[in-house]
Amino acid sequence: MSDIETLLRESFAIHHDTVTVDDDLFDRAITRGVRRARRRQLAIGGAAATLVVALVASLAIIVSMRDTDESNLAVSDASAPWWSAIKMTDPAIFSGDGDTFITQVTPWQDQLVVLGEIQSSSGSSSAYAWTTDDGVNWERRLQDLPAGCSFSNGVVALDDRLVATCTIHDTSPDGVGARIGVATTSDLESWTLMPISESGQWFGSLIGDGPDGAAVVQALEADDPNTTRGSTMRIWSSGDLATWTSIEGEMPTTMVDGSAASIRELDGHIVVTGVFNDWTEQAGADQTARMLPAIWVSTDGSPFVRTLLGSSDGSTGPSTAVLDIVSNGSAYVAVGTAGEPPDALAWTSPDLVDWSTVTVAGDSELSSDVDDPTSRSVWDVVALPDGTLLAAGDGHPGGGSIAEGWLSDDGGSSWRTVGVSPDLLAVWNGRAVGMTSDFDTQPTFWSWAGGIPAGSSDDAMVDLGAADDLEVGEVRWYAEHLLYLVRTDSAVLALSQKSPQQGCRIALATDLDLGDIVPDGAVFTDPCHGASFALDGTHLGGPSPRDMDRFRVEVRSGRITVDTTRVLTAP
Amino acid sequence: MDALAPPDVVAVNGAVAMRDLVLTPGLLGDLFTEHSRRLVGALTVYTGDLGDAEDLVQEAFARVHSSPRQLRDPDRIVSYLYSVAFNLARTRWRRQRSLGRAVRRLGRSVEAQPDLAVTSLQTAVAATTTAAVTALPERQRACVVMHYYTELSVADTATALGISTNSVKTHLRRALASLRTTLADEDPS
Numbered sequence: 203m204s205d206i207e208t209l210l211r212e213s214f215a216i217h218h219d220t221v222t223v224d225d226d227l228f229d230r231a232i233t234r235g236v237r238r239a240r241r242r243q244l245a246i247g248g249a250a251a252t253l254v255v256a257l258v259a260s261l262a263i264i265v266s267m268r269d270t271d272e273s274n275l276a277v278s279d280a281s282a283p284w285w286s287a288i289k290m291t292d293p294a295i296f297s298g299d300g301d302t303f304i305t306q307v308t309p310w311q312d313q314l315v316v317l318g319e320i321q322s323s324s325g326s327s328s329a330y331a332w333t334t335d336d337g338v339n340w341e342r343r344l345q346d347l348p349a350g351c352s353f354s355n356g357v358v359a360l361d362d363r364l365v366a367t368c369t370i371h372d373t374s375p376d377g378v379g380a381r382i383g384v385a386t387t388s389d390l391e392s393w394t395l396m397p398i399s400e401s402g403q404w405f406g407s408l409i410g411d412g413p414d415g416a417a418v419v420q421a422l423e424a425d426d427p428n429t430t431r432g433s434t435m436r437i438w439s440s441g442d443l444a445t446w447t448s449i450e451g452e453m454p455t456t457m458v459d460g461s462a463a464s465i466r467e468l469d470g471h472i473v474v475t476g477v478f479n480d481w482t483e484q485a486g487a488d489q490t491a492r493m494l495p496a497i498w499v500s501t502d503g504s505p506f507v508r509t510l511l512g513s514s515d516g517s518t519g520p521s522t523a524v525l526d527i528v529s530n531g532s533a534y535v536a537v538g539t540a541g542e543p544p545d546a547l548a549w550t551s552p553d554l555v556d557w558s559t560v561t562v563a564g565d566s567e568l569s570s571d572v573d574d575p576t577s578r579s580v581w582d583v584v585a586l587p588d589g590t591l592l593a594a595g596d597g598h599p600g601g602g603s604i605a606e607g608w609l610s611d612d613g614g615s616s617w618r619t620v621g622v623s624p625d626l627l628a629v630w631n632g633r634a635v636g637m638t639s640d641f642d643t644q645p646t647f648w649s650w651a652g653g654i655p656a657g658s659s660d661d662a663m664v665d666l667g668a669a670d671d672l673e674v675g676e677v678r679w680y681a682e683h684l685l686y687l688v689r690t691d692s693a694v695l696a697l698s699q700k701s702p703q704q705g706c707r708i709a710l711a712t713d714l715d716l717g718d719i720v721p722d723g724a725v726f727t728d729p730c731h732g733a734s735f736a737l738d739g740t741h742l743g744g745p746s747p748r749d750m751d752r753f754r755v756e757v758r759s760g761r762i763t764v765d766t767t768r769v770l771t772a773p
Numbered sequence: 774m775d776a777l778a779p780p781d782v783v784a785v786n787g788a789v790a791m792r793d794l795v796l797t798p799g800l801l802g803d804l805f806t807e808h809s810r811r812l813v814g815a816l817t818v819y820t821g822d823l824g825d826a827e828d829l830v831q832e833a834f835a836r837v838h839s840s841p842r843q844l845r846d847p848d849r850i851v852s853y854l855y856s857v858a859f860n861l862a863r864t865r866w867r868r869q870r871s872l873g874r875a876v877r878r879l880g881r882s883v884e885a886q887p888d889l890a891v892t893s894l895q896t897a898v899a900a901t902t903t904a905a906v907t908a909l910p911e912r913q914r915a916c917v918v919m920h921y922y923t924e925l926s927v928a929d930t931a932t933a934l935g936i937s938t939n940s941v942k943t944h945l946r947r948a949l950a951s952l953r954t955t956l957a958d959e960d961p962s
Contacts, residue, residue: 206953207921213902214818214922221814227827228805231834 290316290332290340290637290645304637304645307628310359314630315390316340316637317357317366318645331364331390337635337649343390358411363388365417365443367409370397380404382421386443398438398446399423410465412472413502416441418449418465420474435462437474439503451505452498462498463525468534471554474498475524475536478508493522495540495547499554511536511549511557523579524549530585535614537562537593539579546578546595550614562593562608562617580608582627584634589613592634592650594623605638619756624648663756663763669694672762675737677710677725683766685753686726690738696753696764697726697739702746706730726750801838804854809834812858815922819862819914821907833858855923856933859915905955906948913948916941 304318313333331344357366368385382404383397404421412418416439423434435453438446449472453462462476478496498506511524524538536549536557546563563578580595591610607623610616624636624646634650664683672678672689679686684699686708701708711727711734724734724742733744741749754765809830816826836857837850906917919930920941927945931938 204949206949206956209898209902209956210906210917210921210952213899214814216899217818217903218811218814218922221810221817223809223813223827223830227809227831228802228834231805231831232801232838 290647304626306357307626307635307637308357308359308364309628309630310364311362314628314635315357315359315364316645316647333390334647337647340647344387344393358409358417360411360415360417360443363443364390365409366393367419367421368395369404370395382419384409384417384419384443396443398440399436408462408465410472410474411467412439412441413467413470414441416467417443418467418472419446420462420465437465437472437506439472447503449500449503449506451500452508453506463523463538464527466527468527468529468554470501472500472506473527473554474500474506475527475538477523478510493540495522495524495536495538495549497524497527497536497554509555509557511551512540512559525579525581526583528583528585528591530589530591530613532589533613535583535585535591535610537580537583537595539595544578546580548580548583548593548610548614548617558615560615560617562595563606563619582625584627584629586629586634587632592620592627593617594625594627594636664766666696666762666764669762677737679710683753683764685764685766687762687764688725688737688739693738694755694762695738696755696766697735698751698753698769700751700769701728701730701733702748702751708735708750801834804837804850805834808851808854811923812855815918816858816862818903818906818922819859819918825862829858829861832861836861852925852929852933855919855925855929856935859919859933860935863911863915902952902956905952908955909948909951913944913951916944917948917952920945 304316306315306317308315308317313335314337316332316334318330318332330342332340333343334340357364359365363386366385368383370381370383381397382399383395385393385395387393398419399421404423408420410418410420418437418439420435420437423436437449437453439449440446453474462474464475466473466475475497478494480492480494495511496508497511498508500506522538522540522544524536526538527534527536529535532552534551534554536551538547538549539545540547545561548560548562549557550560551557562580578596580593582595583591583593585591589611591614593608593610594605595608596606605623605625607620608617609620610618624638627634627636629635636648638646638648666678666680666687672687672694674689674691677686677688679699684707686697686699688695688697697708699708700706706728708726708728711724723736725737726735726739727733728735728744728746731745733746734742735746735750736742739750739752752770754768754770756763812830812833813823813826816829817823820826820829833854837854906914909917915934916930919925919933920927925933927938927941931941934941
């Protein structure tokens with residue numbers, strides 16, 4: 203055993219000796235588990251009530267022992283025909299030795315710019331930019347920021363420049379501490395550094411765009427350099443990136459230890475989103491503030507004025523925050539999370555003053571009993587040129603780590619899931635694009651490939667069984683619906699049996715004696731024309747204009763439900 | 774195509790075998806007594822926060838309690854428990870990163886100081902070592918904590934994290950090399 207292994211084992215043993223665990227923890231866990239099991243029995247018992255056969259009813263009781271919530275199928279892959287996803291390759295960077303963070307996706311001039319950081323195993327971190335003009339081929343343009351500057355939170359594209367916030371560290375004995383500034387580039391080759399704040403302990407956190415091409419930077423001044431608690435927020439605006447004007451008024455007090463969540467220019471207003479801590483209606487002994495979803499608006503440099511989204515006695519909860527806001531030309535739509543347990547919410551307003559609350563993902567039936575520590579939220583929203591809104595977030599507490607997407611074509615008043623989604627969204631060349639930045643996977647570029655699937659009424663959804671019973675790689679044939687249900691590594695798909703070519707019935711490749719004429723990985727084949735398709739319906743070869751068509755799938759309470767009334771044509 | 778069984782039959786076949794698998798509170802209690810401290814400790818190093826670690830362990834036991842189907846093979850229950858706890862931790866880590874992207878950089882500079890009860894550690898060396906582990910990249914950290922703290926074998930670590938044993942070995946090798954450098958920098962002796 204090496205020296206370092208011995209050191210680890212000994213240190214961990216010492217650490218372990220210091221750990222005590224309260225028996226109460228066990229009791230709370232059991233209570234949580236019992237509640238969840240009861241809920242599941244209720245949910246599945248309810249579904250079974252629609253079935254009349256006694257045998258099936260007894261099956262439901264057995265099935266209720268199964269943990270349907272544990273399914274990795276947090277969201278179905280109904281959206282897959284609509285997104286195309288391409289892994290970004292840059293072998294020099296994605297060696298797996300370190301964590302890759304994609305921090306921003308920004309259209310800039312004719313290109314799409316993706317910014318990210320690699321935190322290497324030695325603890326150092328480097329900033330990178332990649333550009334593409336076709337969504338397929340990427341070029342690494344920029345490596346790292348000026349010495350002493352660390353990326354904070356994001357970049358805005360202003361005319362001919364990209365502007366990033368930057369915390370300028372000067373920790374030498376005669377140093378001025380940490381200042382806030384911006385780094386700008388016009389060629390994606392080198393940065394120019396411009397300080398904003400004087401000396402102190404400033405931490406840059408956020409940049410947004412302001413009216414008339416201005417940049418707006420928010421930063422915190424901390425009393426203690428090791429924590430953001432008790433810090434002061436400041437927001438500056440500048441039209442020329444040289445002279446900065448501080449905007450007064452009330453600021454968001456906390457959001458993940460002290461920052462606002464986003465800064466956006468909307469119709470000439472500077473809008474900051476976050477959370478307002480209301481101490482006035484102190485609940486008493488626990489000394490915690492009520493957290494209320496809020497935005498702050500400044501017009502023409504006037505002091506920021508707070509507006510609560512929703513009523514002051516309404517949605518609150520420990521993870522409450524307004525995380526993003528957008529205008530689609532006819533309505534303002536903010537997104538975020540609030541409530542206890544937290545729901546993924548949108549707020550809509552015609553005028554930034556009067557707001558209505560809309561639940562994007564929640565489950566009121568379960569909410570009184572849900573105590574899962576994770577929360578639902580919507581963290582990104584974009585408006586497409588036709589006014590359609592696309593949002594990304596997390597709609598399934600405890601389920602998986604892939605983001606979920608939602609669409610609204612009525613200005614945010616109602617939303618429907620589009621299945622999986624990239625984490626970060628942007629609009630580029632008139633279409634939605636995004637990036638997945640999961641640390642476990644290579645960064646992946648997504649672009650919206652097809653039309654927009656219409657929503658399905660509950661009546662249209664046919665129950666095809668428990669999701670957990672469908673094994674990965676399994677194919678099931680439903681003659682009455684003319685569809686194949688398949689499970690891939692990541693999704694349940696309902697593939698139409700009708701061939702995209704001439705409407706022949708697609709067969710299982712194994713059912714036909716095709717010898718070696720089908721390519722590797724072929725699961726389906728069109729016997730009329732010889733086209734072959736993979737398990738997920740991807741067109742592998744032979745004459746076919748596109749992948750296999752699909753039906754919309756949703757996994758609801760662990761049950762696979764399919765809208766068999768409409769075929770979704772693959773792009 | 775007739776060979777494909779209708780789904781309800783599959784469900785019956787799958788479910789019948791589980792009828793006897795009811796997890797008694799006693800069995801779970803034994804598991805808790807045996808593993809909770811080690812899990813809380815390991816996840817404290819992983820997350821850098823004792824409160825987070827306790828909450829994750831509570832949730833992991835709740836899930837084991839409500840998931841008897843996971844226990845088809847009793848030998849796997851410990852591995853399953855560790856797997857649930859660590860996957861919860863990783864999911865939450867990722868989620869916080871997504872939610873907190875507004876303060877990501879700031880967050881990292883602050884959170885890099887692990888919230889360990891340093892004063893209660895018996896030696897500063899142990900504190901320095903665990904802090905260095907907490908600062909490792911996510912995958913390396915998960916492997917180091919699972920293998921050296923919870924003392925799972927490389928194979929069990931791989932199973933729990935859903936990656937190959939070779940990946941675990943690679944992450945461990947890189948982590949050890951990195952720790953050797955980091956710790957040497959901090960303590961020339």
